[in-house]
Amino acid sequence: MPIPHLSTALRGPILDLENRIINAMPTIEHWLRTKWREHTVPFYCSVDLRNSGFKLAPVDTNLFPGGFNNLNPEFIPLCVQAMMSAIEKICPDAHSILLIPENHTRNTFYLQNIATLQSIMQHAGLNVRIGTLLPEVTIATQIDLPDGQTITLEPIIRKNNQLGVSNFEPCAVLLNNDLSTGVPEILQNLNQIVIPPLHAGWATRRKSNHFAAYDRVAQEFADLIGIDPWLINPRFTSCGEINFREKQGEDCVASAIDRILSIIKRKYQQYDVKEDPFVIVKADSGTYGMGIMTVKDGSDIYKLNRKQRNKMAVVKEGLLVSNVLVQEGVYTFESINEAVAEPVIYMIDRFVVGGFYRVHTGRGIDENLNAPGMYFVPLAFETTCLVPKSAAQPNSIPNRFYAYGVVARLALLAAALELEQDHSEMSAALPAQTQK
Amino acid sequence: MPIPHLSTALRGPILDLENRIINAMPTIEHWLRTKWREHTVPFYCSVDLRNSGFKLAPVDTNLFPGGFNNLNPEFIPLCVQAMMSAIEKICPDAHSILLIPENHTRNTFYLQNIATLQSIMQHAGLNVRIGTLLPEVTIATQIDLPDGQTITLEPIIRKNNQLGVSNFEPCAVLLNNDLSTGVPEILQNLNQIVIPPLHAGWATRRKSNHFAAYDRVAQEFADLIGIDPWLINPRFTSCGEINFREKQGEDCVASAIDRILSIIKRKYQQYDVKEDPFVIVKADSGTYGMGIMTVKDGSDIYKLNRKQRNKMAVVKEGLLVSNVLVQEGVYTFESINEAVAEPVIYMIDRFVVGGFYRVHTGRGIDENLNAPGMYFVPLAFETTCLVPKSAAQPNSIPNRFYAYGVVARLALLAAALELEQDHSEMSAALPAQTQK
Numbered sequence: 090m091p092i093p094h095l096s097t098a099l100r101g102p103i104l105d106l107e108n109r110i111i112n113a114m115p116t117i118e119h120w121l122r123t124k125w126r127e128h129t130v131p132f133y134c135s136v137d138l139r140n141s142g143f144k145l146a147p148v149d150t151n152l153f154p155g156g157f158n159n160l161n162p163e164f165i166p167l168c169v170q171a172m173m174s175a176i177e178k179i180c181p182d183a184h185s186i187l188l189i190p191e192n193h194t195r196n197t198f199y200l201q202n203i204a205t206l207q208s209i210m211q212h213a214g215l216n217v218r219i220g221t222l223l224p225e226v227t228i229a230t231q232i233d234l235p236d237g238q239t240i241t242l243e244p245i246i247r248k249n250n251q252l253g254v255s256n257f258e259p260c261a262v263l264l265n266n267d268l269s270t271g272v273p274e275i276l277q278n279l280n281q282i283v284i285p286p287l288h289a290g291w292a293t294r295r296k297s298n299h300f301a302a303y304d305r306v307a308q309e310f311a312d313l314i315g316i317d318p319w320l321i322n323p324r325f326t327s328c329g330e331i332n333f334r335e336k337q338g339e340d341c342v343a344s345a346i347d348r349i350l351s352i353i354k355r356k357y358q359q360y361d362v363k364e365d366p367f368v369i370v371k372a373d374s375g376t377y378g379m380g381i382m383t384v385k386d387g388s389d390i391y392k393l394n395r396k397q398r399n400k401m402a403v404v405k406e407g408l409l410v411s412n413v414l415v416q417e418g419v420y421t422f423e424s425i426n427e428a429v430a431e432p433v434i435y436m437i438d439r440f441v442v443g444g445f446y447r448v449h450t451g452r453g454i455d456e457n458l459n460a461p462g463m464y465f466v467p468l469a470f471e472t473t474c475l476v477p478k479s480a481a482q483p484n485s486i487p488n489r490f491y492a493y494g495v496v497a498r499l500a501l502l503a504a505a506l507e508l509e510q511d512h513s514e515m516s517a518a519l520p521a522q523t524q525k
Numbered sequence: 526m527p528i529p530h531l532s533t534a535l536r537g538p539i540l541d542l543e544n545r546i547i548n549a550m551p552t553i554e555h556w557l558r559t560k561w562r563e564h565t566v567p568f569y570c571s572v573d574l575r576n577s578g579f580k581l582a583p584v585d586t587n588l589f590p591g592g593f594n595n596l597n598p599e600f601i602p603l604c605v606q607a608m609m610s611a612i613e614k615i616c617p618d619a620h621s622i623l624l625i626p627e628n629h630t631r632n633t634f635y636l637q638n639i640a641t642l643q644s645i646m647q648h649a650g651l652n653v654r655i656g657t658l659l660p661e662v663t664i665a666t667q668i669d670l671p672d673g674q675t676i677t678l679e680p681i682i683r684k685n686n687q688l689g690v691s692n693f694e695p696c697a698v699l700l701n702n703d704l705s706t707g708v709p710e711i712l713q714n715l716n717q718i719v720i721p722p723l724h725a726g727w728a729t730r731r732k733s734n735h736f737a738a739y740d741r742v743a744q745e746f747a748d749l750i751g752i753d754p755w756l757i758n759p760r761f762t763s764c765g766e767i768n769f770r771e772k773q774g775e776d777c778v779a780s781a782i783d784r785i786l787s788i789i790k791r792k793y794q795q796y797d798v799k800e801d802p803f804v805i806v807k808a809d810s811g812t813y814g815m816g817i818m819t820v821k822d823g824s825d826i827y828k829l830n831r832k833q834r835n836k837m838a839v840v841k842e843g844l845l846v847s848n849v850l851v852q853e854g855v856y857t858f859e860s861i862n863e864a865v866a867e868p869v870i871y872m873i874d875r876f877v878v879g880g881f882y883r884v885h886t887g888r889g890i891d892e893n894l895n896a897p898g899m900y901f902v903p904l905a906f907e908t909t910c911l912v913p914k915s916a917a918q919p920n921s922i923p924n925r926f927y928a929y930g931v932v933a934r935l936a937l938l939a940a941a942l943e944l945e946q947d948h949s950e951m952s953a954a955l956p957a958q959t960q961k
Contacts, residue, residue, distance in 0.1 A: 118650020119620035122613055163599070170606055170876050177558060184555040214554020440606050 106145060106320050107492040113314040117495055120313055121439070121502070128505040130439045132175055132263070132284045136497040137447070137459070138432045139419035143362055145492060146323045146419050147500035148369070149459075150299055152289045152508075153267040154435060155191070156445065157209065158201035158236070161467035164435075164443030165209065171437035172213035178438075179282055183260030185216040187252055189245070189276075190265045192223050197235055203265060204238035209437075210263075220245035220254050222266065222273055229255070250280040268292045269375060288511045291374045296414045297327035298511065303503035310499055321496055323417035324352050327373055331413050333402040339390050342370060345415040347387035353417055364420055367455045370401070373412035380410050381457040383418060420454050425466055429454050433465075434497035441494040443467075542581060542756050543928040549750040553931055556749055557875070557938070564941040566875045568611055568699070568720045572933040573883070573895070574868045575855035579798055581928060582759045582855050583936035584805070585895075586735055588725045588944075589703040590871060591627070592881065593645065594637035594672070597903035600879030601645065607873035608649035614874075615718055619696030621652040623688055625681070625712075626701045628659050633671055639701060640674035645873075646699075656681035656690050658702065658709055665691070686716040704728045705811060724947045727810045732850045733763035734947065739939035746935055757932055759853035760788050763809055767849050769838040775826050778806060781851040783823035789853055800856055803891045806837070809848035816846050817893040819854060856890050861902055865890050869901075870933035877930040879903075 110117065135154035136147045160168070180186065188210070190203045203219060210217045221242040229243045243254040252262050252275070261282035268276075268290025276287060288294070304322065311318035326345045331338035346368050353366035365385060372380035380401050384390065393401070402410055423430045428450040435443050446466040449458040546553065571590035572583045596604070616622065624646070626639045639655065646653045657678040665679045679690040688698050688711070697718035704712075704726025712723060724730070740758065747754035762785065764777035782804050789802035801821060808816035816837050820826065829837070838846055859866045864886040871879045882902040885894040 114647070115620045115650050115652045118609070122609075122617065122650070126617065167602055167606060170603060173554070173558075173876070174610060181558065181562065184551045211550070214551050214558070216551050440609070 104142065104145070104492075106143075106316060107489055109314055109316055110492040110495050114491070116313060117310075120310075121498060124502055124505075125439050128502065128509065131289070131501060131504050131508065132179070132438070134436045134501050134504055136434045136436070136500040138434060138493055138496060139421045140423055140432070140489075140493075141364075141420035142422045143360055144320050144419055145496055146321050147303065147496060148323060148416070148419060148431075149296075150303075150500045150504050151267075152285050152294070152504060153265050155199055155202050155265065156433065156465065157205040157435070158198065159433075159445040159465040159467060160205070160435060160443040161445070164467075165205075165212075167440070167442045168209045168435075168437055169212040171440035171442050172209050172215075174440070175438035176210070176213055176215060179284060180215075180260040184214060185218075185257060185259040186210065187220045187245075187254065187257070187259040187262045188217055188265060189220050189222060189252075189262060190242075192221070192266070194223065194226075194232070194242070200232060200240055201234050201236050201238060204234055204236075204240045206265065207240065208238070216257075216259075218243060218254050218257050218259070220252065220262075222275070245275060247275055250278060252276075252279065252281060264290070266290075286508065286512065289508055293511065294507075295327075295373050295412065296371070297325065297373050297412070299500075299503055299507045300325045300414070300416070302506040302510070303500060305506065306499050306503045319356055321499065323419055324349050325414055325416040327412060327414050329412045331411055333393070333398045333410065336398075342413060342415060343387035343390045345387075346370070346384050346390060349415055349417055350385070350387070365455075367418035369414075369416045369418045369457065371414050371416070371457075372401075372410040373414045375410070380413075381459075383456050418455055421458075422454065429456075429458060430466070431458050432493055434493055436497060436501050439498070439501070441497060444490075444493070444497075540578065540581070540928075542579075542752060543925055545750055545752055546928040546931050550927070552749060553746075556746075557934060560938055560941075561875050564938065564945065567725070567937060567940050567944065568615070568874070570872045570937050570940055572870045572872070572936040574870060574929055574932060575857045576859055576868070576925075576929075577800075577856035578858045579796055580756050580855055581932055582757050583739065583932060584759060584852070584855060585732075586739075586936045586940050587703075588721050588730070588940060589701050591635055591638050591701065592869065592901065593641040593871070594634065595869075595881040595901040595903060596641070596871060596879040597881070600903075601641075601648075603876070603878045604645045604871075604873055605648040607876035607878050608645050608651075610876070611874035612646070612649055612651060615720060616651075616696040620650060621654075621693060621695040622646065623656045623681075623690065623693070623695040623698045624653055624701060625656050625658060625688075625698060626678075628657070628702070630659065630662075630668070630678070636668060636676055637670050637672050637674060640670055640672075640676045642701065643676065644674070652693075652695075654679060654690050654693050654695070656688065656698075658711070681711060683711055686714060688712075688715065688717060700726070702726075722944065722948065725944055729947065730943075731763075731809050731848065732807070733761065733809050733848070735936075735939055735943045736761050736850070736852070738942040738946070739936060741942065742935050742939045755792055757935065759855055760785050761850055761852040763848060763850050765848045767847055769829070769834045769846065772834075778849060778851060779823035779826045781823075782806070782820050782826065785851055785853055786821070786823070801891075803854035805850075805852045805854045805893065807850050807852065807893075808837075808846040809850045811846070816849075817895075819892050854891055857894075858890065865892075865894060866902070867894050868929055870929055872933060872937050875934070875937070877933060880926075880929070880933075 131152055133154055135151045137149040139146055139148050188207060191199060193199045207217045219240055219242055226242050226244050229241050231239060231241045233239050246253050253259055261284060263284055271292045272287050307318045307322035328338055328341035328345055349368050350366050357366060367383055367385045370382050370384055382401060421429060421431045425446055425448050428448045429452050430446040430448045433444055433447055434441060447458050447463050448466055449463045451462050452458050567588055569590055571587045573585040575582055575584050624643060627635060629635045643653045655676055655678055662678050662680050665677050667675060667677045669675050682689050689695055699720055707728045708723050743754045743758035762781045764774055764781055767774035785804050786802050793802060803819055803821045806818050806820055818837060857865060857867045861882055861884050864884045865888050866882040866884045869880055869883055870877060883894050883899050884902055885899045887898050888894050
């Protein structure tokens with residue numbers, strides 16, 4: 090398969106920010122090592138970044154990454170090696186895991202993601218079988234995929250508060266299902282390791298908690314390498330009690346938009362940025378790029394037409410949006426074949442294992458690209474985030490990708506803090522569960 | 526740079542042995558994981574393998590690998606990722622390391638190895654400086670290398686029983702010097718982590734101890750996957766009190782040769798192998814492929830001429846050979862452009878990170894290839910040992926390389942056992958050292 094050329098990515102001179110990150114490499118890697126001794130790293134994670142030339146920031150952190158099939162095949166050995174580290178922590182004494190995917194049977198892109206993930210885990214020495222939550226799958230069902238891979242979906246069996254499939258008793262359950270519709274009964278009160286933990290699912294998770302944790306991480310990192318934390322951190326706030334269809338809670342959103350816009354304006358003046366500030370309004374829980382809009386003035390929120398209101402009102406699986414995140418928009422100045430692009434970075438355990446560009450020909454540089462019509466371009470191997478060339482070319486592409494890998498890992502660390510906090514809150518709120 | 530094609534490597538049908546290894550992958554990876562919980566994995570290691578078509582075995586295990594420059598550049602991210610794991614164990618709280626190379630200043634191939642190793646460690650987030658044992662280097666000396674890299678050799682400073690260089694106090698010392706001439710005084714009685722440990726150097730290390738440990742590993746592995754251990758293990762014995770120049774100890778060597786030959790003959794009959802058995806006689810300590818010969822009859826040892834005796838009598842830096850290893854020879858049936866080739870597999874921590882072929886146009890399939898005139902062909906990335914294709918092509922090249930990675934890791938495990946044993950023997954024999 091042809092390796093995509095990097096002439097398509099951002100070509101400008103390396104940012105001062107990127108230079109600072111590259112020059113502080115030993116300090117950064119050491120700091121991250123100490124963090125991973127203090128905090129439990131998520132099993133896997135993908136982070137959407139935006140690089141505006143003056144700013145490089147995460148805008149979304151996915152704890153159930155669904156695009157392993159979009160990684161460059163040349164990255165797969167890195168995935169396998171990182172997976173070996175990840176599974177040592179989870180199943181040191183066993184070698185079987187049950188993978189629970191989203192309830193898709195026809196989305197072959199997603200199923201290729203599951204096949205790739207299964208393959209990575211198998212190559213790390215695990216027996217992996219796929220248990221589906223779909224009630225209509227009552228016997229093992231093989232699905233052939235367009236890329237030549239095959240997966241077998243099997244009905245989940247629950248016995249003694251442990252999940253398995255026929256003749257298979259795994260030591261752990263790996264979720265690639267983001268639990269948008271809540272935690273199904275079959276997953277509740279298990280005496281079995283479940284990763285990511287159930288409270289990482291969208292049934293409970295809030296983006297505002299993630300970005301609050303990211304605020305703390307970004308501040309500490311900015312102090313570490315001596316930069317303005319704004320350069321890596323989009324400002325945000327959140328509003329509750331929203332009902333877009335009924336026009337409830339609009340005032341909170343409108344004033345939040347204006348507050349964030351005025352902060353951005355001051356920062357743009359400080360850094361002599363000529364672009365128009367914008368904010369992104371999106372559901373505080375949920376994924377798949379639904380319920381997202383770009384706004385440049387608080388009053389715009391009162392002028393939404395019925396279709397726009399309906400689009401904002403529901404996310405995946407028809408769930409109503411009641412809380413929204415109002416987040417500073419970050420321009421993406423990257424393009425591939427003249428289409429707007431943003432990098433998505435993949436991590437397993439504490440390692441950056443690859444990434445790809447999300448590309449959209451029909452969207453602008455100030456819009457969400459996670460929308461129908463998007464496509465993916467794998468990052469070529471020479472651009473793996475692990476190997477910047479500090480000596481040779483200060484503005485070479487590998488340098489840029491090292492910076493991307495660092496900012497993605499800051500979001501990973503924020504996710505670790507977020508899950509710790511959620512966990513302690515949930516432990517306090519819920520009755521104690523039976524432990525084995 | 527062009528990626529070498531694998532059409533040059535062994536092309537025959539996949540061996541029954543290789544098939545068994547690939548099919549047992551989850552069992553093997555799980556077994557290795559349990560081993561690394563019980564034993565301390567060496568920091569880094571390279572293993573020379575020979576693949577005769579009917580047998581796949583390690584013939585040399587190097588604890589101070591000197592060919593990182595020969596790895597395919599596409600493997601480097603794997604090295605960086607593995608290095609991140611390795612250094613977490615050694616310097617969790619620090620980020621500076623002193624690298625001590627061999628005493629070469631003109632061997633640019635070797636210096637490129639040091640530059641590559643330094644680069645890998647820097648990319649894993651370490652500050653690395655190079656301290657040389659050469660007394661003539663009294664100030665920091667920069668050397669430009671043919672591949673565009675640059676290294677700086679600096680005089681070592683010892684203070685408070687810790688080594689460093691000017692304005693640099695590392696938490697640990699990494700040896701890429703095999704201590705063939707003994708342990709220099711400056712390295713003795715340090716209050717500092719030294720890796721590999723001093724007793725891994727050729728001043729004390731014996732190949733016969735390594736292969737005795739490998740015997741135990743190979744037996745357990747063979748039981749695990751149900752194979753004859755001979756298929757992965759060359760038989761050996763050793764002789765002491767040898768002086769080739771003075772014709773001392775020849776009887777021991779001659780009878781050892783005949784004993785090993787007769788064992789091989791029976792095995793060749795059992796497996797219907799038509800080749801002539803041969804043995805390799807080599808120094809029990811030492812490296813650089815010196816003091817090595819191929820023998821097909823015990824009586825040959827009495828017929829050596831003066832030149833041959835002299836070649837066997839000394840190894841690197843003129844050290845006299847007093848102990849020899851008599852080891853079953855393993856044919857290599859791999860060739861690249863009609864030149865005889867053998868794979869060399871590189872590991873950092875417990876991870877296979879790459880490898881290359883050692884190729885020699887002037888040597889036969891039953892001869893040592895580690896000799897002047899050899900050259901190196903990096904393994905292409907699609908052949909990384911981590912990703913066998915169990916489904917698609919049972920005799921594909923990636924499968925063969927997975928088997929290579931497994932057998933190399935068996936030798937790595939043997940090295941771990943060997944160093945544990947040496948360590949306890951040395952602790953018993955030596956006066957207790959001051960510990961910080």
